[in-house]
Amino acid sequence: MRGAVIHAPGDVRFETVDDPHVLHPTDAVIRTAVTCVCGSDLWPYRGAEPIGDPHPMGHEYVGFVEEVGSAVTSLRAGQFVVGSFATSDNTCVNCRNGFQSNCLHREFMSTCQAEYVRIPNAQGTLVATDEVPDEGLWSGLLAVSDVMGTGWWAADAAEVRPGSTAVVVGDGAVGLCGVIAAKEMGAERIIAMSRHESRQKLAREFGATDIVTERGEEGVERIRELTGGIGADSVLECVGTAQAMSQALHAARPGGNVGFVGVPHEVAIDGQELFFSHVGLRGGPAPVRRYLPDLIDRVLTARIDPGKVFDLTLPLEQVAEGYKAMDERRAVKTLLKP
């Protein structure tokens, strides 16, 4: 089959790779319905993370079950499935605690920008829909497998409550999905920090009530003005830089909460500053599996449409252009069709 392989910063190629097979009884192989490029794929693409040997890319997917291992009893060939970027057996103690992305048998997906994908821990990871959804819903379901699940987790970790005020730091796909989540969880005021007009527009469409274009301390000042001088109840940090984290911590009110979901790159948090702020902080790779049944339902009933974060659709074979467009900020997120 063919799939994306990264060779060096800026060098992603669509080439022939080994066909995936069931290697363990707990595996499944799916035929990719749609896949995409993630903001986090840009870290190695931009040389901000080591690449090492050329390797496949991609961790977002929805698809059709092709084949299952002998231990996979809940799935059958032909079913349409949604998974998570982190696989989980969904039975271990961490899974039972709701942190499936910290499953004792977790494997991070990394070969999904391809025609077929092997899914470890398939029974615990994949959720099948009752029937094959209308193709118009695939992009939304694909978003659920990562960015929408992550936006939801950001809002959940930031303890968004009905009637509360939420700030979203980061206007990438995750941040935009965070706006959806905050809205669904009942936030009355949702302040999106964004300086890109098209993203501001989408944020508003998703439920943002205010847009703050300033950054850093100026941005924090603006948030304070909008929140009676004290800051927001909940802040969703959807970037992962030190600046974004600092902005998030300062934008939260005393005793507020920051949910941080951008993988932190060179972020250190000052203990004393956090102490005197009373702010609660929780982050991590989103436990998407916890949210899958609910989020799939919200997409299938058209209650939410996170698929709108895809503003560029390309054939899978043009994956390189998909990266380039996102790197150059011509696209928020690229959908890839095999």
Add this chain to the structure above:
Amino acid sequence: MRGAVIHAPGDVRFETVDDPHVLHPTDAVIRTAVTCVCGSDLWPYRGAEPIGDPHPMGHEYVGFVEEVGSAVTSLRAGQFVVGSFATSDNTCVNCRNGFQSNCLHREFMSTCQAEYVRIPNAQGTLVATDEVPDEGLWSGLLAVSDVMGTGWWAADAAEVRPGSTAVVVGDGAVGLCGVIAAKEMGAERIIAMSRHESRQKLAREFGATDIVTERGEEGVERIRELTGGIGADSVLECVGTAQAMSQALHAARPGGNVGFVGVPHEVAIDGQELFFSHVGLRGGPAPVRRYLPDLIDRVLTARIDPGKVFDLTLPLEQVAEGYKAMDERRAVKTLLKP
């Protein structure tokens, strides 16, 4: 009147100081019933915090109302009152959010090791008991004004739940009160980290089910062994050093919670490590006022007896010896009687 004044590291004197008066309509002046020395008083005493000019000390108190300002309508002379080390108007938005120790009008108490004390924001800060409690209960109520309130906050911030497992890092008065709090909140297993026999004994009396004497990575290993390999649901960090914080973060299970109440001294938290742990982190000066009515009730009904953390009682005029005994670890906490 007379009170404690710190002149230099190791040099606390009991000397004549100005009588306190009502300076603002919102003030009260109380006659101290009992006061004490706090673990945090040892930071300047040990030269770990700058002292500057000689200044009074002490932030824990229970006492009798002597005089109130014109704006204080809920208190009258003669009442027995319990307060908090942080004063609060109990009406501002931060107070209403439950973070009275972040009150917009907060003043930290700092003159309580004295015969009389001025209490700013008296109406919001002081809680009067219905009648003057039996003198045997004063030590417990004094503990409530700081260490018990702080231990409670540690357990609350660490989200201790019925049936859960809690670890307490630090066997000082706050840590020991944290054991009481975890027990009251229904923790089924309470692991106290302590290497001092007398403190271990008190911890067990307060409800600790296990004692871990190892520290650092060894201590964390031991916690893991006791918690099915994954760590504890809740960890109460009651020290404030980098080592204690690291121990606490590593002792929590994926998705568990750390409540940190020791004022952090040179503590930096690695963002990426926190991220992959899924651990929730919240700390700060305890919002004691939030808990006062409940904790006073628990002491008055003899449901808890945090007064047991006082293992040395001295006349107030021997305050210097009170510091010395704690510095030399001959005492956990010194009670001072005017």
